[in-house]
Amino acid sequence: MGNAPPPDEPLLNADPINLMRGWPSKSLLPANLICNAANQALADPTTAATGLLYGPDPGYQPCRSAIAAWLTSFYLPKNPISSERICITGGASQNLGSLLSVYTDPSYTRNIWIVAPAYMLAFRVFEDAGFAGKMRAVPEDEEGIDLSYLHEELKKSKDMDKENGQEVPRYKLNRPWAKIYKHIIYCVPTFANPSSRTMSLAHRTELVKMARAHDALIISDDVYDFLQWPADLQEGQSLKTMKTAHLPRLVDIDRELDGNAGDGFGNTCSNGSFSKIVGPGVRVGWVEGTEKFAYGVSQCGTTASGGAPSQLTSTYITLLLTSGALTNHIQFILRPAYALRYRILLEAITTHLVPLGFSLPQPNRKVVGGYFVWLSLPPKMSAAELTQRCREEENVIVAPGTIFEVPGDREGRLGFDGHVRLCFAWEEEINLARGVRGMARVAGAMLEELSRGGGSAPGFGDGREMVMNEFK
Ligand SMILES: Cc1ncc(COP(=O)(O)O)c(C=O)c1O
Known part of the structure; x- marks a missing residue:
């Protein structure tokens, strides 16, 4: 033809x-790359045993270190990302459930604020965590989020507290490794699903400040960040540029901006995943937050019982990262x-x-x-x-x-x-x-x-x- x-x-x-x-x-x-990594991991008795047994709660340590180094070289934050800021997860969806179980209580956490249009499969995770009827849409605008809308709504919520008095968490015990946030803000700030919009730097910074002022945790699904290219790329033109992220994540801004709450948990976490850049079947992801925050996620009951999810495939991912193959x-x-x-x-x-x-x-x-x-x-x-x-x-x-x-x-x-x-x-x-x-x-x-x-x-x-x- x-x-x-x-x-x-x-x-x-x-x-x-x-x-x-x-x-x-x-x-x-990348089946061939995974095949090589799997062979290498399973041929080594120490790695094989580590991968096939229960793992530590925050995940396979070499994988945490490899992810921290890889993220540092892509996002170029002011200071390198420590492995203690990383907790291995079973992907962004699984981790969303863990975050909600550790850091929210449906009797105290007032709303889940969701930048809309929104990733639809997250809704059920919020419902399962007790937030049916408490999800609220925040319109996305051309800068990624309508901040004045969110600000007004958060203010109304604060005023309600002044009138009715504060509720207390009823369903979650007071755990030394956790805290219960008053609000959750859920967004996909870079190449959003579904809108493909990207939140501007100014809006990212304001959003972090707003989260701090209202005791909110921003859960930022950063699952598409590595897949970026110039909008005007022409046929045959190579992609030599843009090896590093074009914008800082919300979690980077929260880390670098003065004036945080001082309790050590921060107000933002980055929910990362290998699903879109390796394959969803590996079921490996990571969450980054403050060291205290990352440890808290790792203490989720299901993780403390079974160890970090995806222990075996984490050993493959480690090799894909440390060899430069990924x-x-x-x-x-x-x-x-x-x-x-x-x-x-x-x-x-x-x-x-x-x-x-x-x-x-x-x-x-x-x-x-x-x-x-x-x-x-x-x-x-x-x-x-x-x-x-x-x-x-x-x-x-x-x-x-x-x-x-x-x-x-x-x-x-x-x-x-x-x-x-x-x-x-x-x-x-x-x-x-x-x-x-x-x-x-x-x-x-x-x-x-x-x-x-x-x-x-x-x-x-x-x-x-x-x-x-x-x-x-
Ligand atoms: C925004 C967003 N979050 C999470 C996921 C699911 O990620 P995972 O496969 O890591 O659970 C997707 C997949 O479509 C997504 O678009």
């Missing part, structure tokens, strides 16, 4: 083109491959969807990355209808914005039926433009129907059910 464009008709009998799934590409999984994999394989996919997807969006009235957030930023692109739909177009019709008419799966709404807080600016999320990581390059062309055919037909006075057809619901079925 040479360079001929792929056929433009819907491929209804083939596998669907899945632009919803937020998984790493199968073809980019840094090379990110630099020479993942970033160029994902940058190319991003560029292909964006070109297709610009050609086929922007003329129909679709638009992207933060159009002028210099650095982009992560896994996702967030699109605003033309006026009056419903994402629930668009995504269902894409599935039925074009065999293309797209995530409707509605699934990223915070349960119980979906009104006005916090409802997202006017948006969709596309993932460029999972599908191979050839399917990205094909999927967008399918979307454009459906969107074009919907616009015609709208121009003839038709509204969104009934029966499309809000799209959540369809999506949850796709996940199973």
